[in-house]
Amino acid sequence: MDRRSFIIRSAALSAGLVATGGVSLLGSDTLVDTNGKRRANIYTTFKNPDAKYHPFVRWWWNGNKVEKNEILRELRLLKEAGVGGVEINPIDFPSTGDDLGIKSIRWLSDEWIDLLQVTFNEAKKLDMTCDLIVGSGWPFGAETLPHDERAQVALILAEELEGPMDYEVSRYHIFNETDPGVTDTFPGRTFEILSLKMVPEPMESLDQVIELSDQRHEELIQVKVPEGKHVFYALVKVNSFASVINGAPGAAGPILNHMDKEAVRKYLNHMSDTIQKKTGPLSNHLRAFFTDSMELEGCNWSADLADEFRKRRGYDLMPYLPFTMFKVGRLGAVVDENYGVKKSPEFEEIIRRVRFDFEYTKAELLYERFTQTYLEWCREQNVKSRAQAYGRGFFPLETSLGYDIPEGESWTTNWLRHKLGEEMSDEDYRRGRGYTMINKYVSSAAHLTGKRLISCEEMTNTYLVFNATLELLKIGSDQAIMSGITHSIWHGFNYSPPEAPFPGWVQYGSYYNENNNWWPYFKYLNRYKARISSLLQHADMYTDIAILPANYDMWGEMGVQTDPFPEKLNIPYTSIIWESINKNGGAADYVTEKIIQEAKIEKGKLCYGPKKYGILFLPEVKSMFPDTLAKLYEFVRGGGKIFAIECLPEKSLGLHNYKENDKKVSAWTDKLRAYSDRFVLTPKPDDLRYLEWYTGLQQKYQLPHYLEISRPDRYLMQTRYQADDKSEIFFFSNAHKHENRNTRITFSKEITRGRNPWILDPETGKSYRLKLDGNSLQLNLGPAESRIIVFNKERKGEYWEELPLNHPAAQFLNNNWEVELRHSREKWVKSTQMETLQDLKDTEHVRFTGTVVYKKRIQIHKKGAILNLGKVSGVSELFVNGKSQGVKWYGNRIYKLGDDVKTGENEIEVHVITTMGNYMQALTDNPTAQKYTNRKGREQEIQSMGLVGPVTVY
Numbered sequence: 001m002d003r004r005s006f007i008i009r010s011a012a013l014s015a016g017l018v019a020t021g022g023v024s025l026l027g028s029d030t031l032v033d034t035n036g037k038r039r040a041n042i043y044t045t046f047k048n049p050d051a052k053y054h055p056f057v058r059w060w061w062n063g064n065k066v067e068k069n070e071i072l073r074e075l076r077l078l079k080e081a082g083v084g085g086v087e088i089n090p091i092d093f094p095s096t097g098d099d100l101g102i103k104s105i106r107w108l109s110d111e112w113i114d115l116l117q118v119t120f121n122e123a124k125k126l127d128m129t130c131d132l133i134v135g136s137g138w139p140f141g142a143e144t145l146p147h148d149e150r151a152q153v154a155l156i157l158a159e160e161l162e163g164p165m166d167y168e169v170s171r172y173h174i175f176n177e178t179d180p181g182v183t184d185t186f187p188g189r190t191f192e193i194l195s196l197k198m199v200p201e202p203m204e205s206l207d208q209v210i211e212l213s214d215q216r217h218e219e220l221i222q223v224k225v226p227e228g229k230h231v232f233y234a235l236v237k238v239n240s241f242a243s244v245i246n247g248a249p250g251a252a253g254p255i256l257n258h259m260d261k262e263a264v265r266k267y268l269n270h271m272s273d274t275i276q277k278k279t280g281p282l283s284n285h286l287r288a289f290f291t292d293s294m295e296l297e298g299c300n301w302s303a304d305l306a307d308e309f310r311k312r313r314g315y316d317l318m319p320y321l322p323f324t325m326f327k328v329g330r331l332g333a334v335v336d337e338n339y340g341v342k343k344s345p346e347f348e349e350i351i352r353r354v355r356f357d358f359e360y361t362k363a364e365l366l367y368e369r370f371t372q373t374y375l376e377w378c379r380e381q382n383v384k385s386r387a388q389a390y391g392r393g394f395f396p397l398e399t400s401l402g403y404d405i406p407e408g409e410s411w412t413t414n415w416l417r418h419k420l421g422e423e424m425s426d427e428d429y430r431r432g433r434g435y436t437m438i439n440k441y442v443s444s445a446a447h448l449t450g451k452r453l454i455s456c457e458e459m460t461n462t463y464l465v466f467n468a469t470l471e472l473l474k475i476g477s478d479q480a481i482m483s484g485i486t487h488s489i490w491h492g493f494n495y496s497p498p499e500a501p502f503p504g505w506v507q508y509g510s511y512y513n514e515n516n517n518w519w520p521y522f523k524y525l526n527r528y529k530a531r532i533s534s535l536l537q538h539a540d541m542y543t544d545i546a547i548l549p550a551n552y553d554m555w556g557e558m559g560v561q562t563d564p565f566p567e568k569l570n571i572p573y574t575s576i577i578w579e580s581i582n583k584n585g586g587a588a589d590y591v592t593e594k595i596i597q598e599a600k601i602e603k604g605k606l607c608y609g610p611k612k613y614g615i616l617f618l619p620e621v622k623s624m625f626p627d628t629l630a631k632l633y634e635f636v637r638g639g640g641k642i643f644a645i646e647c648l649p650e651k652s653l654g655l656h657n658y659k660e661n662d663k664k665v666s667a668w669t670d671k672l673r674a675y676s677d678r679f680v681l682t683p684k685p686d687d688l689r690y691l692e693w694y695t696g697l698q699q700k701y702q703l704p705h706y707l708e709i710s711r712p713d714r715y716l717m718q719t720r721y722q723a724d725d726k727s728e729i730f731f732f733s734n735a736h737k738h739e740n741r742n743t744r745i746t747f748s749k750e751i752t753r754g755r756n757p758w759i760l761d762p763e764t765g766k767s768y769r770l771k772l773d774g775n776s777l778q779l780n781l782g783p784a785e786s787r788i789i790v791f792n793k794e795r796k797g798e799y800w801e802e803l804p805l806n807h808p809a810a811q812f813l814n815n816n817w818e819v820e821l822r823h824s825r826e827k828w829v830k831s832t833q834m835e836t837l838q839d840l841k842d843t844e845h846v847r848f849t850g851t852v853v854y855k856k857r858i859q860i861h862k863k864g865a866i867l868n869l870g871k872v873s874g875v876s877e878l879f880v881n882g883k884s885q886g887v888k889w890y891g892n893r894i895y896k897l898g899d900d901v902k903t904g905e906n907e908i909e910v911h912v913i914t915t916m917g918n919y920m921q922a923l924t925d926n927p928t929a930q931k932y933t934n935r936k937g938r939e940q941e942i943q944s945m946g947l948v949g950p951v952t953v954y
Contacts, residue, residue: 158340
């Protein structure tokens with residue numbers, strides 16, 4: 001099948017659909033229900049969202065050491081915390097845990113399946129959803145996989161030589177040097193030399209290759225090296241090269257070869273058939289099967305790959321292959337891009353084209369043999385498909401097209417140790433972002449196919465396990481909403497019996513555990529998320545600008561880099577482009593060459609499925625298929641606009657007929673240049689300040705945007721959704737943890753005309769009328785604060801009252817507080833006085849964990865007074881004269897004091913629930929505590945705690 005139609009038609013068929021020329025590809029969870037009842041219930045659902053809209057949790061069955069009574073207890077615990085479902089995820093036992101002598105239940109054993117049934121039955125009683133991961137850990141495999149069904153990888157050894165000399169090298173040395181640097185090697189891996197070559201340095205063509213492959217079976221390879229610099233190459237295939245990462249018993253062992261269709265189908269059938277013999281149809285119990293991100297550890301080989309390459313690309317890969325490869329390590333990441341022989345510029349260009357063809361062929365095979373097989377299997381089971389359908393070797397966008405529930409991911413932090421809410425870098429697209437770069441690919445695929453349920457492995461936490469706060473989780477997951485996410489699956493909840501020594505069995509995650517101080521308040525976050533999800537899943541994200549990332553250039557230059565945090569990208573600012581559009585009041589999706597080729601051009605719009613784009617950005621796209629440029633010419637000629645950043649497409653992709661194809665690319669680019677007002681070459685900003693750069697570009701070229709933001713800001717984000725009943729929904733958030741954001745927002749007339757503005761409060765479910773100044777409003781957001789503004793036909797309702805942050809006559813209350821410290825672990829209570837409020841990290845109580853109670857008697861002279869607690873580190877609850885005034889768990893802590901206040905003297909108490917990290921860091925004899933607070937490279941900073949103020953009343 002030709003490149004142009006491969007993915008789109010395959011996606012349609014795999015989803016049981018037909019798609020031609022941009023016809024909407026609608027899956028089973030898409031915008032098709034337009035009956036009045038569903039539209040009418042959108043706000044009722046927002047007020048009281050069903051369980052399916054509540055966040056789920058990844059439920060790690062640690063070591064498969066699970067028992068019936070504990071399963072039941074944990075499900076009920078989760079339900080009480082506002083969790084709507086579980087992703088059952090068997091995983092290896094935590095390295096620092098005490099297993100209490102509890103046996104492991106082998107994956108797919110009768111006993112394990114019986115426990116699945118217990119889970120299904122209880123979840124149904126509790127109105128909770130179950131998803132089930134395929135296999136265990138990632139990527140999936142098993143100890144029982146036959147040798148020929150295990151993942152394979154081809155790697156190179158490249159050794160520099162200088163002749164004349166006699167060179168000897170043993171097979172042992174070659175295999176030792178090419179031993180895969182993966183996360184977890186498999187002890188039973190086997191090695192085979194595919195080819196041996198020597199070339200002069202620099203290398204200018206294949207004609208210079210000295211073929212040595214006749215010695216590939218010899219124990220000792222002997223080579224006479226001519227005078228001068230040379231490089232010896234060994235191309236090695238390693239079978240069974242890697243083990244499942246964190247696999248549980250029964251599903252550990254070697255990774256499955258995802259490029260072997262029969263092996264994939266056999267594995268999947270074995271899983272479903274084995275379970276269903278005891279449980280009956282899994283469709284009665286499961287919403288979806290799940291696969292984690294495709295971190296295949298660099299798997300790039302199958303028995304027929306070379307033959308398939310020849311059929312698809314029209315030439316023989318093997319003479320070129322060693323010279324396309326780099327030295328790679330964990331997850332297939334490039335660790336030395338200069339490894340191997342230096343090449344002349346002309347030959348380097350040839351190698352880049354071959355490298356692209358190799359990556360493209362891998363992606364095709366993975367799509368056909370894994371993705372399509374998986375989707376077909378899910379449909380046969382009548383169970384939805386949910387997946388993080390990305391990873392090295394996969395198409396980053398197209399692979400998500402066919403999934404019922406495509407999934408991205410967000411993180412609390414990673415090895416960069418960046419800080420959510422405290423930075424938003426222009427130089428590094430990862431710093432300060434909760435969402436990962438892959439989210440925009442995933443959500444764009446969903447938008448292009450009309451899907452509304454876009455899942456997220458939310459706030460992945462392998463660093464801040466005991467320091468994550470509800471506020472941090474909100475900031476990061478609010479950012480994920482901006483990237484297109486509409487449902488959260490928290491990472492993750494550890495199966496851990498209460499008898500396990502503190503802190504229990506902890507694999508990863510934000511310590512979602514009943515022993516966490518903030519666990520009783522977790523429900524507040526879950527209710528907040530549920531209401532937002534219920535709203536967004538009844539609407540479509542508005543986007544009218546498209547971005548074509550320069551991924552195919554990257555494939556040729558450095559190979560596929562589509563894990564969530566690539567070590568390197570060719571155009572690292574790509575995601576900052578869509579961010580800058582967002583922060584200037586517009587919205588964009590990603591597209592690919594395949595999407596463009598299959599799109600229709602209508603009235604100057606690039607139309608695919610339900611989406612229509614009038615603007616296309618090309619961030620440093622240098623290479624393109626001629627057919628893509630032909631379609632872009634049609635787009636521009638019809639009235640569409642293209643903005644090429646920094647350069648124009650100048651060459652074709654792939655090696656076959658490349659000279660002829662280069663001429664076609666050049667000819668199409670020349671034709672496009674004739675439309676100088678609609679085919680614009682623009683430089684990127686020298687200072688890397690893309691937000692300001694895009695503000696200027698938007699003004700100069702009148703680029704589409706539905707909001708005028710008077711002060712575009714890196715931390716101020718927005719997104720727009722359109723509901724079935726024609727409501728316009730806006731979600732704004734301030735991603736800064738410590739600072740307010742204030743700006744004037746003007747809505748376009750198409751939004752305000754015939755509609756009335758409302759504020760929807762996701763904490764309470766209440767709706768309030770909103771007064772505009774013409775089409776504008778002053779948007780004031782406190783730290784970590786968000787706001788939902790909706791325009792609809794409704795007229796009657798209570799008006800929104802915005803509480804002031806301060807007052808000229810405010811009374812300051814920062815001095816002379818009685819303080820009571822209630823230790824949550826050691827159960828002691830201590831009382832002290834604070835002459836002036838200060839952060840507990842700066843006191844002798846730096847290692848405290850638990851609840852701090854601040855008490856003070858104050859004079860209040862009128863009803864309706866406002867109490868502003870100032871800065872609070874932790875969850876806070878205010879009591880006035882012994883009666884709760886509510887819980888606040890992020891941002892500004894401002895209370896309007898009601899009927900519980902007396903004119904005159906009142907007693908106030910502020911309860912602050914702290915994090916646990918400072919305390920855990922001091923538990924030097926607790927291996928789990930030390931693993932996540934003091935381990936080398938993951939040492940935790942001392943955390944702020946308590947009521948800092950200034951506290952004022954006015």
